[in-house]
Amino acid sequence: MDIAHSRGSLEADWVVVATDAYTKAPWPELRHEQIHVPYFNVATRPLPDELQKSILPNREGYWDTKKILSSFRLDREGRLIFGSIGALGGMGSRIHRSWAKRAIRELFPQILDVELEFEWYGIIGTTGNHLPRFHCFAPNAASFCGYNGRGISPATVFGRVLVDHILGNVADADLPLPVTTPEIPAFRALKENYFEVGAQLAHLIDARF
Numbered sequence: 001m002d003i004a005h006s007r008g009s010l011e012a013d014w015v016v017v018a019t020d021a022y023t024k025a026p027w028p029e030l031r032h033e034q035i036h037v038p039y040f041n042v043a044t045r046p047l048p049d050e051l052q053k054s055i056l057p058n059r060e061g062y063w064d065t066k067k068i069l070s071s072f073r074l075d076r077e078g079r080l081i082f083g084s085i086g087a088l089g090g091m092g093s094r095i096h097r098s099w100a101k102r103a104i105r106e107l108f109p110q111i112l113d114v115e116l117e118f119e120w121y122g123i124i125g126t127t128g129n130h131l132p133r134f135h136c137f138a139p140n141a142a143s144f145c146g147y148n149g150r151g152i153s154p155a156t157v158f159g160r161v162l163v164d165h166i167l168g169n170v171a172d173a174d175l176p177l178p179v180t181t182p183e184i185p186a187f188r189a190l191k192e193n194y195f196e197v198g199a200q201l202a203h204l205i206d207a208r209f
Contacts, residue, residue: 001140014166017135017143018159020151021125027137033127033182034146037195038087040121042100044114046078055080055108068202069149070103079117080104086199088121099203124149128185132158134177144177 003010017023023030047055056062056074063071070084082104086096101114127133127146132154136142142165144158158177164170172179185191 001138013140015138015141016162016166017137017141017145020143020145020147021123023145027141027143029182029184030135030137030143030145031125032184032188033133034125035127035185035188035191035195037085037124037126037149037192038121038199039083039124039149040086040088040096040119041081041083042097042116043075043079043081043118044104044111045117047074047080047111049078051110052078054110063150068199072107080108080111084199084203085195086121086203087196088119092196092200095200095203099206103206128183132177133180133182134158134175135182136179 001012001015003012003015017027017030019030021031021034021036052059052074056072059074061071061073063069068085070082072080072082075081082100084096084100084103086092088096097116097119101116104111104114125146126148130148131146132144132148133146134142134144142162144155144162147155161170161176165172165175
């Protein structure tokens with residue numbers, strides 16, 4: 001397969017499309033298939049060892065099953081990484097940031113002073129049935145995608161499967177997902193706006209009462 005770019009070209013036997021919700025050219029249908037949901041994280045200053053043990057003694061990762069879900073974990077330096085749906089940009093920034101501080105105080109009252117050191121946000125790609133997909137865009141051009149915000153573990157597994165498939169060790173019939181064609185969901189733009197507005201409303205109220 002020949003891949004051309006304004007700055008050069010290359011030839012490859014296979015192309016693995018691993019850009020998921022951030023995909024643009026040459027297969028923009030991968031982005032159009034997914035509903036983009038903004039997700040942010042904030043990080044506290046590194047916590048003392050005793051505080052870390054009282055929060056997550058085994059350092060597990062956590063997320064809930066709410067429509068406007070939230071998650072938290074500890075990083076290597078002992079910061080509490082706390083996140084939820086929402087974009088830290090525009091009018092929602094203050095709402096989401098204030099909610100995160102309130103939620104941390106409510107969940108972990110032993111953290112007497114919630115001081116945030118870092119913050120960032122990005123995009124989660126969600127599918128209509130909340131299940132990942134497997135697409136073949138051309139002969140020897142394939143993608144596992146649509147992880148709905150929980151991609152670290154399954155993407156690692158699917159990546160290994162795809163390597164074995166490329167090497168000829170896994171047949172088409174033995175792949176964990178069927179080959180499907182990207183489908184654009186109805187009212188995609190409306191749904192994307194719904195998640196950000198809904199997250200702002202939820203975070204404006206939640207952990208106040």
